[in-house]
Amino acid sequence: MIEGRDLVVCRGGREVLHGIDFEVAAGRVTGLLGPSGCGKTTLMRAIVGVQIVAGGRIAVLDQPAGSRELRSRVGYVTQAPSVYGDLSVRENLRYFARVLGVGHERIDAAIETVALGEQADQVVSSLSGGQSARASLATALLGEPDVLVLDEPTVGLDPVLRRDLWATFRSLAAAGTTLLVSSHVMEEAEHCDELLLMRDGDLLAIESPDALRERTGQHDLDEAFLALIEEREGGGA
Amino acid sequence: MSARITWATALRVLTQLRRDPRTIALLLAVPPFLLTLLKGAYQQDPETFQHVAGPLVGLFPFSTMFVVTSITMLRERTTGTLERLMSLPLAKLDLLFGYGIAFAALAVVQASVTSAVAFGLLGLDVAGSTAAVVALAVGNALLGMSLGLFVSAFARTEFQAVQFMPAIVFPQLLLCGLFVARDQMAEVLQVISDTMPLTYAFEALNHVTTEGTLGPRGTLDVAVISGATVLLLALGAATLRRRTP
Numbered sequence: 001m002i003e004g005r006d007l008v009v010c011r012g013g014r015e016v017l018h019g020i021d022f023e024v025a026a027g028r029v030t031g032l033l034g035p036s037g038c039g040k041t042t043l044m045r046a047i048v049g050v051q052i053v054a055g056g057r058i059a060v061l062d063q064p065a066g067s068r069e070l071r072s073r074v075g076y077v078t079q080a081p082s083v084y085g086d087l088s089v090r091e092n093l094r095y096f097a098r099v100l101g102v103g104h105e106r107i108d109a110a111i112e113t114v115a116l117g118e119q120a121d122q123v124v125s126s127l128s129g130g131q132s133a134r135a136s137l138a139t140a141l142l143g144e145p146d147v148l149v150l151d152e153p154t155v156g157l158d159p160v161l162r163r164d165l166w167a168t169f170r171s172l173a174a175a176g177t178t179l180l181v182s183s184h185v186m187e188e189a190e191h192c193d194e195l196l197l198m199r200d201g202d203l204l205a206i207e208s209p210d211a212l213r214e215r216t217g218q219h220d221l222d223e224a225f226l227a228l229i230e231e232r233e234g235g236g237a
Numbered sequence: 238m239s240a241r242i243t244w245a246t247a248l249r250v251l252t253q254l255r256r257d258p259r260t261i262a263l264l265l266a267v268p269p270f271l272l273t274l275l276k277g278a279y280q281q282d283p284e285t286f287q288h289v290a291g292p293l294v295g296l297f298p299f300s301t302m303f304v305v306t307s308i309t310m311l312r313e314r315t316t317g318t319l320e321r322l323m324s325l326p327l328a329k330l331d332l333l334f335g336y337g338i339a340f341a342a343l344a345v346v347q348a349s350v351t352s353a354v355a356f357g358l359l360g361l362d363v364a365g366s367t368a369a370v371v372a373l374a375v376g377n378a379l380l381g382m383s384l385g386l387f388v389s390a391f392a393r394t395e396f397q398a399v400q401f402m403p404a405i406v407f408p409q410l411l412l413c414g415l416f417v418a419r420d421q422m423a424e425v426l427q428v429i430s431d432t433m434p435l436t437y438a439f440e441a442l443n444h445v446t447t448e449g450t451l452g453p454r455g456t457l458d459v460a461v462i463s464g465a466t467v468l469l470l471a472l473g474a475a476t477l478r479r480r481t482p
Contacts, residue, residue: 082317098245
């Protein structure tokens with residue numbers, strides 16, 4: 001599980017996370033939602049331990065974020081696919097499997113999970129954006145990490161595939177994996193057990209989609225998010 | 238550090254290179270082509286050709302690996318694969334040594350092909366053995382690689398990285414003693430060339446090609462080359478950050 005206290009991050013001389021507190025429960029799918037530029041990626045980078053933080057602390061699986069022991073237990077998929085464009089999907093996975101020290105059977109399993117069987121021997125740079133994003137996701141699944149941090153994994157995917165991926169996330173969570181999945185599309189919130197709602201570097205709420213609906217009296221999650229913002233800003237607009 | 242990860246990295250880099258046959262063809266064909274041009278240019282002065290071409294065989298891999306490494310490393314940085322690797326159980330040395338093994342292998346092939354053409358077809362004749370020239374060439378390749386690795390941290394784009402070639406490699410080539418003996422240069426230039434790693438690379442090669450062996454001075458040159466390589470690798474490792482702003 002993941003726990004953050006009073007987390008402050010500055011980027012480019014500007015404070016982008018203003019001392020936020022949060023918890024992500026184990027074995028659940030937690031959605032990190034908010035508009036583009038609100039600090040979702042920065043928060044995820046801090047959790048994975050690749051972000052220099054200015055203040056506060058984060059513990060992942062009871063270890064400080066980014067500690068050596070976590071490197072094989074936390075999987076991270078950046079928004080831009082981070083795989084080698086001049087290698088095939090399988091060659092990429094083979095390399096990362098060797099780095100992680102996992103067996104070859106995991107490669108086929110990961111390819112199957114992201115439905116890239118037909119493209120497995122194709123060079124990544126010849127794949128579509130969605131396909132290379134899935135290749136990137138597959139590398140994070142290789143080591144069967146306890147925590148998976150996924151930055152906008154479903155952007156630009158066709159609806160069938162998006163549904164399948166969410167089903168995959170659900171089954172991973174059911175098997176005990178802790179997932180943190182970001183999105184700027186509120187409809188994706190539907191698939192999550194719990195939501196972290198962010199705006200301008202602050203957390204507006206941490207609650208389940210149903211609790212959010214109930215509290216705001218809005219059935220549509222987009223409307224509910226708007227209501228939440230208005231409530232916070234003293235009913236402004 | 239892990240031998241498994243180091244080897245995996247070396248294999249990965251070599252696979253990437255294999256995917257780009259045109260680059261490999263250029264890497265192997267350009268040095269013999271340039272030596273052939275040089276031979277033609279010095280047609281009236283074969284002695285100077287012998288004097289310049291011998292060490293040059295061992296200096297090509299330095300500049301090649303400098304460019305190849307700085308671009309490859311820059312790509313790792315800009316495509317996010319470096320950040321991914323840094324979040325995995327991989328030691329920085331695994332990455333650096335993996336690169337080293339891959340580029341040393343490439344340097345062996347490049348220096349062998351260049352030597353075969355130079356000694357076999359172009360009538361180049363040196364006092365020392367071909368094997369010694371190839372061995373020094375591989376050492377120079379590793380020197381070029383570590384320098385490329387280090388400077389890649391200062392490039393944001395591939396355009397910038399390519400410009401480091403004339404900015405960082407050319408001055409060393411001009412002042413290393415290959416074209417003009419160092420004792421004929423202005424004192425200030427001699428002092429500058431004393432600080433440049435390529436000077437020692439040239440002198441070691443020059444000992445082998447003119448005297449047949451390294452001798453004590455040449456051995457010292459090799460020690461300086463090795464030391465510079467280790468130092469640059471350490472500096473390069475310091476530019477690989479697990480946490481970034």
